[in-house]
Amino acid sequence: AMKVGILTGGGDCPGLNAVIRAAVKTGIARHGFEMLGIEDAFHGLVDLGYQSPHGNRWLTEMDVRGIQTRGGTILGTSNRGDPFHYVVKSESGKEIETDISDRVLENMHRIGLDAIISIGGDGSMRIAQRFFEKGMPIVGVPKTIDNDLGATDQTFGFDTAVCIATEAIDRLSDTAASHDRVMLVEVMGRDAGWIALHAGLAGGADAILIPEIPYRIDAIAKMIAQRSAAKQKYSIIVVSEGAKPLGGDRSIGETRAGAMPRLMGAGSRVAEGLRELVSADIRVTVLGHIQRGGPPSSFDRNLATRYGRAAADLVATKQFGRMVALRDGQIVTLPIADAIAKPKLVDPKSEMVETARALGTFFGDEP
Ligand code: F6P
Numbered sequence: 001a002m003k004v005g006i007l008t009g010g011g012d013c014p015g016l017n018a019v020i021r022a023a024v025k026t027g028i029a030r031h032g033f034e035m036l037g038i039e040d041a042f043h044g045l046v047d048l049g050y051q052s053p054h055g056n057r058w059l060t061e062m063d064v065r066g067i068q069t070r071g072g073t074i075l076g077t078s079n080r081g082d083p084f085h086y087v088v089k090s091e092s093g094k095e096i097e098t099d100i101s102d103r104v105l106e107n108m109h110r111i112g113l114d115a116i117i118s119i120g121g122d123g124s125m126r127i128a129q130r131f132f133e134k135g136m137p138i139v140g141v142p143k144t145i146d147n148d149l150g151a152t153d154q155t156f157g158f159d160t161a162v163c164i165a166t167e168a169i170d171r172l173s174d175t176a177a178s179h180d181r182v183m184l185v186e187v188m189g190r191d192a193g194w195i196a197l198h199a200g201l202a203g204g205a206d207a208i209l210i211p212e213i214p215y216r217i218d219a220i221a222k223m224i225a226q227r228s229a230a231k232q233k234y235s236i237i238v239v240s241e242g243a244k245p246l247g248g249d250r251s252i253g254e255t256r257a258g259a260m261p262r263l264m265g266a267g268s269r270v271a272e273g274l275r276e277l278v279s280a281d282i283r284v285t286v287l288g289h290i291q292r293g294g295p296p297s298s299f300d301r302n303l304a305t306r307y308g309r310a311a312a313d314l315v316a317t318k319q320f321g322r323m324v325a326l327r328d329g330q331i332v333t334l335p336i337a338d339a340i341a342k343p344k345l346v347d348p349k350s351e352m353v354e355t356a357r358a359l360g361t362f363f364g365d366e367p
Contacts, residue, residue: 013157022308215364
């Protein structure tokens with residue numbers, strides 16, 4: 001029987017467990033694989049003695065029974081997982097980067113694994129591609145709640161995140177209306193405004209600020225004043241964490257997670273600007289990682305399940321170096337190399353943005 005390892009890398013998102021379940025069930029029942037759950041992304045192949053609460057373990061169908069309903073990942077994921085730039089502590093306690101990819105390959109052979117299914121975002125896909133080039137039989141499953149991968153029409157986890165953000169906007173609208181307040185809701189999406197756009201439209205936000213459409217703080221202040229004059233005394237503004245003012249503002253730091261410490265979140269930054277221009281009472285809510293946990297929506301469960309099954313089939317037919325994707329409603333596969341391209345951003349001219357504008361939603365861009 002083929003021995004197949006499965007791992008999850010990068011930030012978690014609802015639906016990972018559904019992929020694991022589908023790949024394990026399809027692998028065992030359809031293809032007769034033995035399935036090894038690898039802990040904490042490639043970390044589980046770095047040091048075979050390493051034991052976290054998860055642990056590398058051979059998975060049975062019983063082990064994955066019903067897990068599609070749970071957020072997170074039963075396999076754990078990793079924050080320092082890039083084996084080509086692995087962070088270790090030197091004897092002096094300093095953190096240094098080293099390439100341990102050979103060790104990962106060696107350990108893979110030591111365990112007797114014939115293939116790896118890697119579920120991860122663009123970072124993980126880059127790693128998968130490098131391993132593939134080194135001879136590792138590997139297939140990929142794309143993942144991110146941000147929905148910003150160009151290779152696939154939609155990523156699982158996104159729909160759940162949008163539902164959570166929409167519910168938060170609904171709740172905040174109630175309290176904003178009671179107090180005549182301006183409520184800023186900061187949602188995730190470091191490079192792309194997908195979550196902000198979808199949740200903002202669904203929640204009927206008065207303004208949606210996304211990285212793709214730089215905002216002007218004076219324009220937002222004017223919108224609030226106009227609403228107030230029209231006896232609409234409260235406003236809901238959805239702010240993508242990557243939203244930036246027109247012309248940028250280097251002094252406050254970039255929002256890109258990990259790249260530079262985030263000195264001030266996008267929501268607080270807008271609030272600070274508005275406080276100088278409007279008299280309204282302003283509150284900021286940062287949804288943060290709440291958007292990444294909890295049970296996946298039925299859409300995400302099903303997309304993840306279809307991906308998991310397709311990934312197991314890719315291994316069975318030995319189509320390595322490929323990943324699964326959703327295109328026009330169909331599950332397709334493509335070379336991982338082709339998939340690691342530029343992120344898919346919101347097109348400011350898209351029908352969805354136009355629809356929001358038609359309903360009076362402001363994007364902070366007009367004078
Ligand atoms: O890419 C997914 C994402 O949740 C982004 O929306 C967010 O900017 C980032 O990850 C947060 O990263 P971390 O979990 O490392 O704080």
